[in-house]
Amino acid sequence: MASFKLTINNQPHTVDVEPTMPLLWAIRDVVGLTGTKFGCGIAQCGACTVHLDGNPIRSCSYPVSAAAGHKITTIEGISKNADHPVQKAWVEHQVPQCGYCQSGQIMSAVALLKQTPKPTDADIDTAMQGNICRCGTYNRVRAAIHTASGEMANLPKSTPKVGKR
Numbered sequence: 001m002a003s004f005k006l007t008i009n010n011q012p013h014t015v016d017v018e019p020t021m022p023l024l025w026a027i028r029d030v031v032g033l034t035g036t037k038f039g040c041g042i043a044q045c046g047a048c049t050v051h052l053d054g055n056p057i058r059s060c061s062y063p064v065s066a067a068a069g070h071k072i073t074t075i076e077g078i079s080k081n082a083d084h085p086v087q088k089a090w091v092e093h094q095v096p097q098c099g100y101c102q103s104g105q106i107m108s109a110v111a112l113l114k115q116t117p118k119p120t121d122a123d124i125d126t127a128m129q130g131n132i133c134r135c136g137t138y139n140r141v142r143a144a145i146h147t148a149s150g151e152m153a154n155l156p157k158s159t160p161k162v163g164k165r
């Protein structure tokens with residue numbers, strides 16, 4: 001056992017676990033954030049996708065020791081009221097069916113739109129190919145990403161904060 005400091009959704013957590021424990025275990029079973037799902041456990045389905053420093057990773061196959069000191073974001077951390085443009089587009093297009101894969105799908109979509117604000121269908125297919133959906137929601141996922149892309153393009157640009165002198 002060892003002690004690791006994790007920053008999850010901007011909150012500090014100290015976890016006392018084996019260094020090889022999958023990050024997913026620490027997120028769900030130690031910290032108690034259960035929005036991220038376990039599917040295959042071998043980095044093949046994408047259900048466990050979270051962001052590490054803004055990049056999507058498969059948390060089922062990422063040791064907690066390697067995540068310490070990095071910024072981890074889970075589905076609970078992308079918006080305060082489930083109102084991220086991607087989440088709103090998911091509702092609009094009724095993407096989730098059984099729902100099991102969906103937090104991973106959303107995390108991959110959010111990462112894609114950060115990298116590529118106006119993705120083509122091919123961009124979407126490439127970025128989302130690691131997220132498997134047994135309910136076959138792929139067409140809805142693609143449509144929702146286009147909607148979210150348009151929505152995000154219309155958001156006012158945040159103005160830089162002016163520091164106190």
Ligand code: FES
Binds near residue numbers: 040044
């Ligand atoms: S549970 Fe991690 S990729 Fe399937």
Ligand code: FES
Binds near residue numbers: 097101136137
């Ligand atoms: S919505 Fe059921 S697995 Fe994707």
